[in-house]
Amino acid sequence: MDCSFLGVFNGRTDVPPLWMMRQAGRYLPEYREIRAKIGSFWSMCMTPEVAAEITLQPVRRFGFDAAIVFSDILVIPAALGVALSFDQAPKLKPISSADNLDRSKDCWPKTLAPVYEAIKLVRARLEPGTSLIGFAGGPWTLATYMTGGGANEPGPATLWAYRDPDGFRKLIDLLADCVAEHLIGQLRAGADIVQIFESAAGGLTASAFARWVTAPTAKIVTKVRAAAPQAKIIGFPRGTTLQGYELYARNTGVDAVSLDTAVPIDWAVETLGMKVVLQGNLDPLALVAGGTALAEAVEAILQATRGTRFIFNLGHGILPDTPIAHVEQLVHLVRSAK
Amino acid sequence: MDCSFLGVFNGRTDVPPLWMMRQAGRYLPEYREIRAKIGSFWSMCMTPEVAAEITLQPVRRFGFDAAIVFSDILVIPAALGVALSFDQAPKLKPISSADNLDRSKDCWPKTLAPVYEAIKLVRARLEPGTSLIGFAGGPWTLATYMTGGGANEPGPATLWAYRDPDGFRKLIDLLADCVAEHLIGQLRAGADIVQIFESAAGGLTASAFARWVTAPTAKIVTKVRAAAPQAKIIGFPRGTTLQGYELYARNTGVDAVSLDTAVPIDWAVETLGMKVVLQGNLDPLALVAGGTALAEAVEAILQATRGTRFIFNLGHGILPDTPIAHVEQLVHLVRSAK
Numbered sequence: 180m181d182c183s184f185l186g187v188f189n190g191r192t193d194v195p196p197l198w199m200m201r202q203a204g205r206y207l208p209e210y211r212e213i214r215a216k217i218g219s220f221w222s223m224c225m226t227p228e229v230a231a232e233i234t235l236q237p238v239r240r241f242g243f244d245a246a247i248v249f250s251d252i253l254v255i256p257a258a259l260g261v262a263l264s265f266d267q268a269p270k271l272k273p274i275s276s277a278d279n280l281d282r283s284k285d286c287w288p289k290t291l292a293p294v295y296e297a298i299k300l301v302r303a304r305l306e307p308g309t310s311l312i313g314f315a316g317g318p319w320t321l322a323t324y325m326t327g328g329g330a331n332e333p334g335p336a337t338l339w340a341y342r343d344p345d346g347f348r349k350l351i352d353l354l355a356d357c358v359a360e361h362l363i364g365q366l367r368a369g370a371d372i373v374q375i376f377e378s379a380a381g382g383l384t385a386s387a388f389a390r391w392v393t394a395p396t397a398k399i400v401t402k403v404r405a406a407a408p409q410a411k412i413i414g415f416p417r418g419t420t421l422q423g424y425e426l427y428a429r430n431t432g433v434d435a436v437s438l439d440t441a442v443p444i445d446w447a448v449e450t451l452g453m454k455v456v457l458q459g460n461l462d463p464l465a466l467v468a469g470g471t472a473l474a475e476a477v478e479a480i481l482q483a484t485r486g487t488r489f490i491f492n493l494g495h496g497i498l499p500d501t502p503i504a505h506v507e508q509l510v511h512l513v514r515s516a517k
Numbered sequence: 518m519d520c521s522f523l524g525v526f527n528g529r530t531d532v533p534p535l536w537m538m539r540q541a542g543r544y545l546p547e548y549r550e551i552r553a554k555i556g557s558f559w560s561m562c563m564t565p566e567v568a569a570e571i572t573l574q575p576v577r578r579f580g581f582d583a584a585i586v587f588s589d590i591l592v593i594p595a596a597l598g599v600a601l602s603f604d605q606a607p608k609l610k611p612i613s614s615a616d617n618l619d620r621s622k623d624c625w626p627k628t629l630a631p632v633y634e635a636i637k638l639v640r641a642r643l644e645p646g647t648s649l650i651g652f653a654g655g656p657w658t659l660a661t662y663m664t665g666g667g668a669n670e671p672g673p674a675t676l677w678a679y680r681d682p683d684g685f686r687k688l689i690d691l692l693a694d695c696v697a698e699h700l701i702g703q704l705r706a707g708a709d710i711v712q713i714f715e716s717a718a719g720g721l722t723a724s725a726f727a728r729w730v731t732a733p734t735a736k737i738v739t740k741v742r743a744a745a746p747q748a749k750i751i752g753f754p755r756g757t758t759l760q761g762y763e764l765y766a767r768n769t770g771v772d773a774v775s776l777d778t779a780v781p782i783d784w785a786v787e788t789l790g791m792k793v794v795l796q797g798n799l800d801p802l803a804l805v806a807g808g809t810a811l812a813e814a815v816e817a818i819l820q821a822t823r824g825t826r827f828i829f830n831l832g833h834g835i836l837p838d839t840p841i842a843h844v845e846q847l848v849h850l851v852r853s854a855k
Binding site for chain 1: 669672675676679680719720721722723724726756757758759760761777778779780781782784800802803805806808810814817
């Protein structure tokens with residue numbers, strides 16, 4: 180029996196492996212210390228030694244079963260030469276055509292090499308049983324940021340898709356190629372799992388979801404599999420409808436599907452659990468609340484997923500004001516589950 | 518055969534009645550003219566003659582099958598004495614207990630009387646075949662605004678519910694009573710339909726949705742039915758999961774369910790169509806786009822809902838930058854449907 184994180188993909192269902200989206204982040208004092216020293220979030224992502232150290236912090240502190248490389252979904256647009264500005268968070272100069280986006284320029288390797296370098300450093304320092312997760316934003320989510328909106332403001336991308344579906348398809352097709360290439364790069368550098376974040380999937384109409392999320396993801400999965408047959412691929416179509424989740428699990432070829440907070444976990448086990456490994460679903464606000472509320476929420480998920488291939492995780496990234504003690508409570512609850 | 522809007526509740530399925538959420542609003546030049554004159558959105562709501570005029574504007578221009586009173590979901594917190602400030606939009610002073618909220622103070626009738634007065638004025642000026650819709654925010658959605666967040670920022674309300682479920686339940690119970698009373702007041706003033714907007718329902722966990730949306734809505738519906746047996750009640754649990762929609766349609770007792778943009782319309786017709794009248798679903802961004810995209814989106818909904826009791830509407834409020842010509846195109850497409 181494979182007791183590492185990867186065992187879950189091979190049918191292991193006793194104690195679920197555990198990690199948290201955005202686990203290397205602002206809720207950790209040791210992260211805030213580095214951030215205060217370096218100043219810029221983007222510099223932290225682009226400096227392999229720093230990104231590697233931040234990646235390892237939560238694994239050291241909590242003994243999580245996986246590390247996820249400290250990086251950002253906007254590295255792909257940046258690598259394509261889209262201008263980035265920095266206010267609170269990095270922001271992209273909006274584009275209205277895919278014509279000038281090009282992977283053959285210097286920008287591409289220059290921007291992505293630090294991510295691969297960070298992964299190599301982490302891999303060398305990580306215990307063998309701990310997995311290393313690489314990631315990318317999905318094409319649709321990247322498109323929402325590249326058109327002047329974002330995951331919570333998909334209006335500009337949606338309008339472009341309505342007004343100029345052929346032009347928009349060019350953008351999505353290009354981004355799907357880029358995402359596949361970047362995931363393959365991360366796997367070659369030493370990641371053993373990759374996750375595709377479609378954080379902007381919620382609110383799409385059923386036909387737009389099929390066209391701009393499910394179909395490009397299937398294409399990405401095919402390319403990644405061809406290049407790295409051993410790799411495990413997790414998809415996160417956050418906020419889509421239950422039907423969207425079902426079609427995504429059935430049609431994209433991902434190994435695992437990450438569930439947002441709203442998905443009824445019983446439904447997911449029953450409908451998706453035979454097709455894919457499941458992940459996530461815990462409300463990050465239950466983790467902020469801690470105490471009884473957290474214990475009940477964790478217990479409900481553990482109960483529902485018993486006997487299912489399941490990765491314990493949040494339904495969305497951990498919130499900056501989460502107390503460390505509540506994360507410790509979570510680790511204890513999950514690890515002592517039977 | 519009852520050819521008015523209300524006919525759809527009695528089984529009429531030929532041409533769907535048509536109105537739009539936020540149809541009295543900023544996309545209309547005649548609205549912007551009044552707004553420029555009066556200045557404050559809240560004064561417009563609180564001045565019956567003005568609110569009545571604004572309510573009638575879109576019905577006059579487009580011949581919609583229903584008017585919806587020009588008002589705001591925040592009238593209930595304001596009527597409970599919660600302090601309102603005005604920046605771009607009205608904002609509430611956050612509360613952390615339901616203890617000081619009281620319907621017996623002067624504030625209650627003083628704040629709500631103008632809404633009823635506006636409804637009386639509209640009713641007197643509206644053609645008999647045109648329906649008049651009153652509305653209220655649902656208890657959960659009101660709670661998100663009253664705790665310092667809002668429909669797109671439900672964090673503070675969610676945290677309160679985790680940390681102090683009994684205290685939070687007091688707030689929800691009180692708000693359910695308030696919503697029922699305000700809906701009944703609007704029906705007595707001359708509305709024939711009421712809609713409950715749970716704009717913050719998306720993202721709730723399945724158990725929180727059952728507790729803070731479905732159960733209070735059922736209580737509201739029971740009270741409204743007892744006081745106004747003829748009234749038709751539309752519920753809009755925006756953004757909940759498909760399972761959430763199903764349980765809401767089955768367990769609340771509403772006559773109709775309004776569908777957000779993401780709900781697959783075929784699924785809704787098949788799963789909910791026998792239990793309740795359906796409404797909505799058209800993407801407001803398709804209306805901004807117009808042209809072929811709008812024609813295709815409208816046609817897809819008309820096709821899927823043929824033979825179903827259906828009210829044509831958007832999946833969310835109309836956007837301020839929607840061209841008038843596209844609304845005219847929509848009216849033509851729906852009215853010429855066979």
